[in-house]
Amino acid sequence: MNIPKDSDFSIHNLPFGVFSTSGTSPRVGVAIGDSIIDLAALVHKGLLDVPVEALEQPFLNNFIALGKSVTNGVRKSLQAMLTDEKAALKNLEAVFIKQADAIMHLPVDVRDYTDFYSSIEHATNVGKMFRDPENALLPNWKHLPVGYHGRASSIIVSGVDIHRPKGQTIPKDAKQPIFQASARVDFELETAFIVGKASQLGDSVSTKEAEDYIFGMVLFNDWSARDIQKWEYVPLGPFLGKSFASSISAWVVPLEALEPFRVAGPTQEPAVLPYLKYEGKKNYDIHLEVGIQPEGGAEHTVSRSNFKYMYWNMVQQLTHHTVNGCNVNVGDMMGSGTISGKTEDSYGSMLEIAWAGTKPVAMPDGSTRVFLKDGDTVIMRGYAEKDGVRVGFGEVRTKVLPAR
Numbered sequence: 001m002n003i004p005k006d007s008d009f010s011i012h013n014l015p016f017g018v019f020s021t022s023g024t025s026p027r028v029g030v031a032i033g034d035s036i037i038d039l040a041a042l043v044h045k046g047l048l049d050v051p052v053e054a055l056e057q058p059f060l061n062n063f064i065a066l067g068k069s070v071t072n073g074v075r076k077s078l079q080a081m082l083t084d085e086k087a088a089l090k091n092l093e094a095v096f097i098k099q100a101d102a103i104m105h106l107p108v109d110v111r112d113y114t115d116f117y118s119s120i121e122h123a124t125n126v127g128k129m130f131r132d133p134e135n136a137l138l139p140n141w142k143h144l145p146v147g148y149h150g151r152a153s154s155i156i157v158s159g160v161d162i163h164r165p166k167g168q169t170i171p172k173d174a175k176q177p178i179f180q181a182s183a184r185v186d187f188e189l190e191t192a193f194i195v196g197k198a199s200q201l202g203d204s205v206s207t208k209e210a211e212d213y214i215f216g217m218v219l220f221n222d223w224s225a226r227d228i229q230k231w232e233y234v235p236l237g238p239f240l241g242k243s244f245a246s247s248i249s250a251w252v253v254p255l256e257a258l259e260p261f262r263v264a265g266p267t268q269e270p271a272v273l274p275y276l277k278y279e280g281k282k283n284y285d286i287h288l289e290v291g292i293q294p295e296g297g298a299e300h301t302v303s304r305s306n307f308k309y310m311y312w313n314m315v316q317q318l319t320h321h322t323v324n325g326c327n328v329n330v331g332d333m334m335g336s337g338t339i340s341g342k343t344e345d346s347y348g349s350m351l352e353i354a355w356a357g358t359k360p361v362a363m364p365d366g367s368t369r370v371f372l373k374d375g376d377t378v379i380m381r382g383y384a385e386k387d388g389v390r391v392g393f394g395e396v397r398t399k400v401l402p403a404r
């Protein structure tokens with residue numbers, strides 16, 4: 001099989017998703033190059049030994065719930081079949097579907113979604129803008145991965161458009177709020193991990209065990225209406241300024257595919273409490289970027305960041321999440337929090353890039369942006385690359401339509 005060197009979907013990746021074609025039901029597929037491998041079709045041909053009921057499903061949940069021994073077994077079988085020139089797969093064109101001919105669906109039935117706030121650069125920037133430039137981080141920030149419980153019903157897959165949300169905002173120096181379409185619609189560049197194994201109510205998952213519970217990762221655009229958020233968030237945190245939509249990429253990259261890209265995280269000082277200590281490299285070197293494409297115009301890259309900057313890693317997030325005995329389920333989604341780097345060109349939201357509206361971004365068509373305009377499409381991409389091995393996420397693409 002000929003896969004271009006710059007393809008996100010190399011043989012080292014093999015991410016899982018849910019697709020359909022005209023007149024067929026959604027089912028589990030694996031991306032390879034510009035194609036999709038229809039796993040249920042492989043089972044029906046006797047080339048893969050997996051319960052087909054878990055594959056002929058509108059979500060990955062049942063497949064993921066089979067456990068890593070099965071899902072990794074599928075990866076290994078596919079890798080063997082795709083590299084063996086004599087393998088039966090080579091002559092089985094029926095199991096390959098062109099991605100261009102497929103419709104991608106929301107891959108996971110997310111029951112619970114948590115969003116963290118784990119980038120020290122992002123938390124510092126927001127703290128400087130909204131609170132105290134001298135003490136930007138709140139006292140708890142370096143002691144625990146701050147998070148909140150988000151809304152799962154409005155999680156959408158790449159390609160689904162959103163409408164500008166309406167809500168309460170308070171004009172500068174006004175005493176009373178007004179009701180209007182948000183004037184400050186923003187993206188947040190994030191990744192999210194999908195839980196692959198349930199824990200029991202009352203149990204805690206240790207940092208040693210946590211990776212067993214992480215199935216894989218997606219790109220994640222955590223949409224935010226900054227004006228609604230600013231008025232509503234005290235004292236209980238994000239609500240309608242966040243819950244109108246959250247976009248994820250269609251392909252879930254298994255944690256195992258990211259193995260070659262592990263890197264050490266930043267030093268955590270002061271030292272964390274013993275339950276949050278971990279061993280080994282728990283960050284990943286994943287390039288991330290954000291483009292804005294105005295209606296009818298050219299895409300312009302507004303940020304280049306990296307997942308490796310995260311102060312709190314996924315293992316610590318999951319451990320903290322369960323330390324009180326709160327159980328997690330297969331298909332739960334945990335957002336990283338906005339991933340900003342140290343430099344202005346690596347900030348992960350328009351709030352930071354345009355510094356609360358004070359530094360407009362020039363677009364190729366001569367217009368400027370401080371937040372998003374109607375008709376803007378936001379495109380996020382992510383990939384890891386090392387020693388000729390490339391593992392990518394594809395993209396998450398969402399257009400902002402006028403309020404309705």
Ligand code: CA
Pocket residue numbers: 115116188190222335337338
């Ligand atoms: Ca967020």
